[in-house]
Amino acid sequence: MSVLFASGARTQEQGPGLAPAQAPAPARPAEPARGSLRPYTIIGDAIPDSLTGEKGNAERGRAIVVNRQVGLCLLCHSGPFPQERFQGTLAPDLKGAGARSSEGQLRLRVVDASRLKADTIMPSYYRIDGLTRVAPAFQGRPVLSAEQIEDVVAYLVRMRD
Numbered sequence: 468m469s470v471l472f473a474s475g476a477r478t479q480e481q482g483p484g485l486a487p488a489q490a491p492a493p494a495r496p497a498e499p500a501r502g503s504l505r506p507y508t509i510i511g512d513a514i515p516d517s518l519t520g521e522k523g524n525a526e527r528g529r530a531i532v533v534n535r536q537v538g539l540c541l542l543c544h545s546g547p548f549p550q551e552r553f554q555g556t557l558a559p560d561l562k563g564a565g566a567r568s569s570e571g572q573l574r575l576r577v578v579d580a581s582r583l584k585a586d587t588i589m590p591s592y593y594r595i596d597g598l599t600r601v602a603p604a605f606q607g608r609p610v611l612s613a614e615q616i617e618d619v620v621a622y623l624v625r626m627r628d
Contacts, residue, residue, distance in 0.1 A: 504593060505613050512583060513571030518593070518613035528622025531615055532561070538611070538619065543588070546626070558589065565624040573623045577616055592616060 507514045517523075531538040533551055540546075545554035546561035564573060575582060580589040591598065592611045611619070 504595060504609060507578065509575060509582065510571070512575060513569060514574040514578060515571040517617055518574070518578070519617050521617065523614070523617030523619070523621035525618070525621040525625050527615075528618035528620065531611070531619050532622060537615075539590075540619075547628075561623065561626060563626060563628060565627045568623075570620060570624050574616065574620045577611075577619055577623075 505518050507518055508516060532540045532546070533548055535541060540561070541548070541551055541554045543555040543558040544561050545556060548554065568576070576589070578593040579591040580587045581591055590610060593609045593613065593616050595607055595609055
């Protein structure tokens with residue numbers, strides 16, 4: 468088990484982005500400063516613990532998923548959203564996401580899917596370093612906040628059918 472700092476911070480003893488597993492987690496501010504992210508732990512193919520220490524709100528998560536200005540999920544994914552026209556076909560259908568993947572697996576896929584598949588086309592929603600072609604509005608900050616990530620995860624976990 469290791470603590471990964473999403474900013475890509477390096478510690479000499481542990482290598483890129485890793486801190487000693489025994490180290491206490493730093494205090495978590497309500498909203499990280501520009502250029503900083505809350506640390507998280509990847510175990511296998513998942514981030515088992517909430518980025519905020521709390522469960523997200525599924526209703527807010529749904530609003531993010533269907534919003535073409537915030538989450539942009541429906542550009543690539545489709546799902547059980549009959550009122551939403553022009554859903555994507557490039558990525559898996561979101562219907563049944565909670566049955567196919569655990570909460571932690573969904574969290575890692577939203578945070579940084581490239582940790583699972585280096586050549587994925589899915590954006591890293593909670594990463595700021597090592598990216599290319601980043602819009603000026605998003606330079607030095609994640610696409611979604613930790614709270615928004617948890618809201619999306621709370622919604623996707625509920626999608627079991």
